[in-house]
Amino acid sequence: MRLLVLGGTRFLGRHVVDTALARGDDVTVFTRGRQPNPWGSRVDARNGNRDPAVAPGLAALAEGEWDAVVDTSGYVPRIVRASAELLASRAGRYLFVSSLSVYANAAEPGLTESAEVGALADPATEEVAKHYGPLKAACERVVSDAFGDRALNVRPGLIVGxxxxxxxxxxxxxxxxxxxxxxxxxxxxxxxxxxxxxxxCIDARDLAAWMLDVVAAGQGGVYNATSPxxxxxxxxxxxxxxxxxxxxxxxxxxxxxxxxxxxxxxxxxxxxxxxxxxxxxxAGFMAFDCAKAQAAGLATxxxxxxxxxxxxxxxxxxxxxxxxxxxxxxxxxxxxxxxxxxx
Ligand SMILES: NC(=O)c1ccc[n+]([C@@H]2O[C@H](COP(=O)([O-])OP(=O)(O)OC[C@H]3O[C@@H](n4cnc5c(N)ncnc54)[C@H](OP(=O)(O)O)[C@@H]3O)[C@@H](O)[C@H]2O)c1
Incomplete structure (x- = not known):
């Protein structure tokens, strides 16, 4: 698979790249270049900024085609829209790493993917620390708008490892x-x-391997993704x-x-x-229903x-x-x- 990782050099993204290379995938990573690239020439490392307002923006992604994009570093809908729209015609699928924090109310255990997500009082806000969950939910919508049923929104719980x-x-x-x-x-x-x-919680390596499996299998949709x-x-x-x-x-x-x-x-x-x-x-934060992901092969x-x-x-x-x-x-x-x- 030709894979583009938006991010990839810190934690979850790093395990995505490690796993993809081990599977024989052809990997491109796009970062600002602040974190070191641990893979040297084994990856096509491109630098820029996800925020199109910060030069050189996404210019390094002007060329290329990929079977799948894995976005581990999106938090703001305006910024995620820039990459999703840029890549919609040149990438087969777009997997956005969202979060179980999207849900409007986690007071009850057993929330499934159909539970209501949080809304932004101000849709233009970019205050990630204050509105992390509703911003992630808005990013999911942006990805679904650009990729339709080729969008995959994964909502992990606590990622560990x-x-x-x-x-x-x-x-x-x-x-x-x-x-x-x-x-x-x-x-x-x-x-x-x-x-x-x-x-x-979910080991980042288990999450990474499963995400690559589902995106390679052509799955779309939304998944809660943590341990059962x-x-x-x-x-x-x-x-x-x-x-x-x-x-x-x-x-x-x-x-x-x-x-x-x-x-x-x-x-x-x-x-x-x-x-x-x-x-x-x-009270329900450590008791989400992840049966859909487990049925699709997420192992712990x-x-x-x-x-x-x-x-x-x-x-x-x-x-x-x-x-x-x-x-x-x-x-x-x-x-x-x-x-x-x-x-
Ligand atoms: N940790 C948890 O428990 C948890 C739970 C649920 C969901 N999540 C989600 O899981 C994801 C995990 O993120 P991670 O940090 O582990 O991913 P990562 O892909 O390993 O690291 C973040 C990457 O983004 C790059 N980056 C940051 N800002 C950038 C920008 N403006 N333009 C281009 N590249 C940029 C960084 O490199 P440079 O610094 O070199 O640019 C780095 O490669 C996040 O989306 C998070 O919301 C986490």
Whole structure:
């Protein structure tokens, strides 16, 4: 397959390119050239800017034909429209990487692709941090307008694995397997009770392989794309991390929402992946219905495999400046003392 990746050099895109090269695809990547190109001449690396208002814009894509475009770096409809319209006559399909954040209301578990998506009060806004979900939904519409039934909108949940720059899932790999990366940590690790709390995530490599399969098979449409609802819990995540760590792994100190909130731990970022029950509006955020993608072949590797590979990557990454927003070693000790579990 002749594949064009809009992006490709950071995290998910990087796994898309790695997987495509391993499959024997002919790969073009389009970036600003700020991140290094890890593949050298094995890819056709073109530089420019997705934003046509920033010179030289999309000029480097003026020529070429592709069987498929995979867009891992679109956030603003005006900018996504520029590439979708430019490529509609020269690319067979356009796979846009959207997000499960598109949904207007994630209070209930089991949302399918037909649930309502969020709307922008101001359709011209480009404030991605503030309106990430509704902007992604608007980008999906732009891609569908340009490509019709040749458009594929994939809505991933939390994407995890090596090269993840967000330090969310990686916190748990580090906390159990390489705690020294997080400072002078107590021998017990604060984890959010109850262990039955649902967890959904997708290894970037599983997502990348599946996206290439479905786009190569000529599929169109919209897909929720994360692990099956109900497959994993926080207890599974902790058990897998402790298993990878082996002898000497931190002892999990299961801690209730009340104490974590009293100690001003920031949901999702202070203790990554933790959403307290008080946040009723996101109660379904770890329980999306992904049956359509699973039926179309989306597979999930074992959590322990993702944790082990993430921990290996973290051990050789430059971690300077990482984990700025997570629970500090002192704050964690304070919580352990408060729950009587300091060891
Ligand atoms: N992380 C999650 O948990 C999660 C969950 C759901 C959905 N998603 C979505 O998944 C995607 C993952 O993104 P990623 O960062 O991993 O993708 P990526 O393709 O690996 O990295 C982003 C790429 O975009 C390029 N880029 C950035 N701005 C550009 C511009 N103006 N013009 C041209 N190239 C540009 C970057 O290179 P240069 O810097 O060199 O330009 C880089 O190659 C995103 O669409 C995100 O919304 C993520």
């Amino acid at each position: 090596p090269h993840d720059p967000t330090d969310r899932f990686g916190y748990w790999a580090a906390r159990f397997v390489h705690p020294h990366l997080l400072g002078d940590r107590a021998p017990a690790a604060v984890v959010p009770a109850p262990p039955e709390r649902p967890v959904q 609802a109900g497959q994993w819990t926080f207890g599974d995540l902790v058990a897998a991390a402790a298993g990878v760590a082996g002898i000497g792994a931190p002892r999990p100190a299961w801690t209730g929402d009340d104490l974590l909130l009293e100690k001003k731990v920031e949901p999702w970022t202070g203790l990554p992946l933790w959403l307290p029950a008080t946040m009723a509006d996101v 590797r074992a959590l322990a495999a993702t944790i082990a590979d993430t921990a290996r990557w973290l051990a050789q990454r430059d971690n300077a400046g990482a984990w700025k927003d997570v629970l500090s070693a002192d704050a964690e000790r304070d919580i352990l003392a408060a729950r009587g579990a300091a060891a």
